[in-house]
Amino acid sequence: xxxxxxxxxxxxxxxxxxxxxxxxxxxxxxxxxxxxxxxxxxxxxxxxxxxxxxxxxxxxxxxxxxxxxxxxxxxxxxxxxxxxxxxxxxxxxxxxxxxxxxxxxxxxxxxxxxxxxxxxxxxxxxxxxxxxxxxxxxxxxxxxxxxxxxxxxxxxxxxxxxxxxxxxxxxxxxxxxxxxxxxxxxxxxxxxxxxxxxxxxxxxxxxxxxxxxxxxxxxxxxxxxxxxxxxxxxxxxxxxxxxxxxxxxxxxxxxxxxxxxxxxxxxxxxxxxxxxxxxxxxxxxxxxxxxxxxxxxxxxxxxxxxxxxxxxxxxxxx
Amino acid sequence: xxxxxxxxxxxxxxxxxxxxxxxxxxxxxxxxxxxxxxxxxxxxxxxxxxxxxxxxxxxxxxxxxxxxxxxxxxxxxxxxxxxxxxxxxxxxxxxxxxxxxxxxxxxxxxxxxxxxxxxxxxxxxxxxxxxxxxxxxxxxxxxxxxxxxxxxxxxxxxxxxxxxxxxxxxxxxxxxxxxxxxxxxxxxxxxxxxxxxxxxxxxxxxxxxxxxxxxxxxxxxxxxxxxxxxxxxxxxxxxxxxxxxxxxxxxxxxxxxxxxxxxxxxxxxxxxxxxxxxxxxxxxxxxxxxxxxxxxxxxxxxxxxxxxxxxxxxxxxxxxxxxxxxxxxxxxxxxxxxxxxxxxxxxxxxxxxxxxxxxxxxxxxxxxxxxxxxxxxxxxxxxxxxxxxxxxxxxxxxxxxxxxxxxxxxxxxxxxxxxxxxxxxxxxxxxxxxxxxxxxxxxxxxxxxxxxxxxxxxxxxxxxxxxxxxxxxxxxxxxxxxxxxxxxxxxxxxxxxxxxxxxxxxxxxxxxxxxxxxxxxxx
Numbered sequence: 001x002x003x004x005x006x007x008x009x010x011x012x013x014x015x016x017x018x019x020x021x022x023x024x025x026x027x028x029x030x031x032x033x034x035x036x037x038x039x040x041x042x043x044x045x046x047x048x049x050x051x052x053x054x055x056x057x058x059x060x061x062x063x064x065x066x067x068x069x070x071x072x073x074x075x076x077x078x079x080x081x082x083x084x085x086x087x088x089x090x091x092x093x094x095x096x097x098x099x100x101x102x103x104x105x106x107x108x109x110x111x112x113x114x115x116x117x118x119x120x121x122x123x124x125x126x127x128x129x130x131x132x133x134x135x136x137x138x139x140x141x142x143x144x145x146x147x148x149x150x151x152x153x154x155x156x157x158x159x160x161x162x163x164x165x166x167x168x169x170x171x172x173x174x175x176x177x178x179x180x181x182x183x184x185x186x187x188x189x190x191x192x193x194x195x196x197x198x199x200x201x202x203x204x205x206x207x208x209x210x211x212x213x214x215x216x217x218x219x220x221x222x223x224x225x226x227x228x229x230x231x232x233x234x235x236x237x238x239x240x241x242x243x244x245x246x247x248x249x250x251x252x253x254x255x256x257x258x259x260x261x262x263x264x265x266x267x268x269x270x271x272x273x274x275x276x277x278x279x280x281x282x283x284x285x286x287x288x289x290x291x292x293x294x295x296x297x298x299x300x301x302x303x304x305x306x307x308x309x310x311x312x313x314x315x316x317x318x
Numbered sequence: 319x320x321x322x323x324x325x326x327x328x329x330x331x332x333x334x335x336x337x338x339x340x341x342x343x344x345x346x347x348x349x350x351x352x353x354x355x356x357x358x359x360x361x362x363x364x365x366x367x368x369x370x371x372x373x374x375x376x377x378x379x380x381x382x383x384x385x386x387x388x389x390x391x392x393x394x395x396x397x398x399x400x401x402x403x404x405x406x407x408x409x410x411x412x413x414x415x416x417x418x419x420x421x422x423x424x425x426x427x428x429x430x431x432x433x434x435x436x437x438x439x440x441x442x443x444x445x446x447x448x449x450x451x452x453x454x455x456x457x458x459x460x461x462x463x464x465x466x467x468x469x470x471x472x473x474x475x476x477x478x479x480x481x482x483x484x485x486x487x488x489x490x491x492x493x494x495x496x497x498x499x500x501x502x503x504x505x506x507x508x509x510x511x512x513x514x515x516x517x518x519x520x521x522x523x524x525x526x527x528x529x530x531x532x533x534x535x536x537x538x539x540x541x542x543x544x545x546x547x548x549x550x551x552x553x554x555x556x557x558x559x560x561x562x563x564x565x566x567x568x569x570x571x572x573x574x575x576x577x578x579x580x581x582x583x584x585x586x587x588x589x590x591x592x593x594x595x596x597x598x599x600x601x602x603x604x605x606x607x608x609x610x611x612x613x614x615x616x617x618x619x620x621x622x623x624x625x626x627x628x629x630x631x632x633x634x635x636x637x638x639x640x641x642x643x644x645x646x647x648x649x650x651x652x653x654x655x656x657x658x659x660x661x662x663x664x665x666x667x668x669x670x671x672x673x674x675x676x677x678x679x680x681x682x683x684x685x686x687x688x689x690x691x692x693x694x695x696x697x698x699x700x701x702x703x704x705x706x707x708x709x710x711x712x713x714x715x716x717x718x719x720x721x722x723x724x725x726x727x728x729x730x731x732x733x734x735x736x737x738x739x740x741x742x743x744x745x746x747x748x749x750x751x752x753x754x755x756x757x758x759x760x761x762x763x764x765x766x767x768x769x770x771x772x773x774x775x776x777x778x779x780x781x782x783x784x785x786x787x788x789x790x791x792x793x794x795x796x797x798x799x800x801x802x803x804x805x806x807x808x809x810x811x812x813x814x815x816x817x818x819x820x821x822x823x824x825x826x827x828x829x830x831x832x833x834x835x836x837x838x839x840x841x
Contacts, residue, residue: 189434191427194416198424201415208411209424210396268415 063227071267081247084232089242108229161237200267414462578602723754
């Protein structure tokens, strides 16, 4: 047993493994600030850039925190984001920005309901359901767009979804903050969040306590696809086009952000704040490694090593 | 009870079958408001089935349930809860990743003005319940970090927090200390005074004698008797519980034990939680039984010997040599094999074939250079199928296609393949039919006769009495006394069935005595 912690700060460090993400975030930030200052790491523009690049991952990772906490997984988020960029762009071309937004939300809802139905009613594990959906979503996106980029010619849409800024603050940062705030309160304080944590923490016990665990799992999968669709809408707005390649491979960064933040892959444990910090940390590492002038191959290796180190340090050892 | 108390629960003609086996057969069960009603019966008597029917987990095939004079509309946990029935599950309804307070009020949390969960309020109310019970449980602690006793208190707190009109407590005291049980009783008496009906299940006759007003005894899925406790002295209770359920076992003759050298010798062995200071000897050619209630440390002792939870102090000698058993591989190397309690999870891989399961513990020996020798697999499997007379379509059929008794034989065969000297069987007959039970017991006798030392753990006393040469009675992790099987027999009784029942009653009394001695030494 560690010595009794008297001050809150003491408690924070006594549980350092649990809080490794916050400590790691500060350490990496300081290291980059000291070594990369001359390359402009601390320049406000650079810092805001990190936020811009992280926002989509963060939005998806907040929903992923719910999915993982309920003991499920969603591998289709990156592909669904890509598909949504295409459906949004195509819908804007014929029906304007409002039609585009509706089409984007409909895409997420449709995929989520399908994922949830297959997982909770047919009984296919979410790992397989969403792995298959990853391919289907990408295939549909390539097919309907003929693998070509679909331009978005609506400045209003692009401003709201990703491109704009209020003064120096990018609109993307508002999206991230709103989703994070709603997600945090929902997971910590709402009855739904408590049921999600209970379902992942012990499904049998949750059922004995009167929780409809199938409905909870269905809902988190729908939530995840809708978040992926929102991320797709942000990608489309930021890049003013829909392309099937957007969001490709994001599922790994999304899951890594959640796990780095202290969410358990086995369910029952998750924090949205941790997830956001995890996403920002991944974005910051990406940015720092680029500023260091590492080649892409070296960046991949360094990023992988840092993630392994952080997760290894956070493991409880018995 | 002076005035006739209103009936809180009336169950009439309840029947329920599981796969052809009648677990409940037209059972009537009635509980008054404001009484503690003990529900008694041996293993498989139908206690937990009838409680699960009352609680809505099982749907009965026949019969009616009235709660507070109202017929239950539906059979579901929600309907039962709505009717005011609360039950503690044996740690089944706790979520390890949530805190104590969060678990107690799960789905019933207080909400603040904005509809958000007020955890601080849950902590306060949980603390109030624990204060009332005068027990120390931290409401903010994670359930996964708690010990068994604290988990049990959390389960009980969860049940009583529902302010139920009917409170079912299923073995609430197995992991509680004596003083905690006393405080629970004080609290139950308060609830009783408020008119709550309490159904109390326990194997501890001393507890029942102290807390219960009336008792209902079930046996083989049938109602035997309901009577005020004053009319049920302990020996009468035991007689009703035991009944004739030993039938079918009395014809297993115990061969003459030809005791050989000492195979296993424990001196003051203490495990990480249990057992405490246990000493015993096991001879070649002998079957030693471990008797005691749930939580008495029987399985923990087996786990210590098998190296799963290595001993923290004391000495283990095998054939006279002191050995260090720090992990299961050490025990296996010393010729110790443990046939574990949970067959489905710890014993077999159900989807794999009989042969594959049978060689699992000896793969190293039959796979020189890393390739499994298929001839030897076939040889071992066929030998074991013949030796244990396992009924299977072929050695290549999945174990899941076999009956429970034959699955258990596969597990035993798997460990016999390691050619152990010492075989420990933990509840070898749990969940198998009476015919296969007798066969397993006969097998245990045969193994002893073939020169092995066998330790058997069983909650079914008739089985212990049929299988064993000596029986160690355990309570609260300690060895209470060692009984010679022959001393439990009444030499004047000639009918073997009656003799077995008489012996079972004596053993029951010894087990109950061990509990009271434990209490005296603690209190």
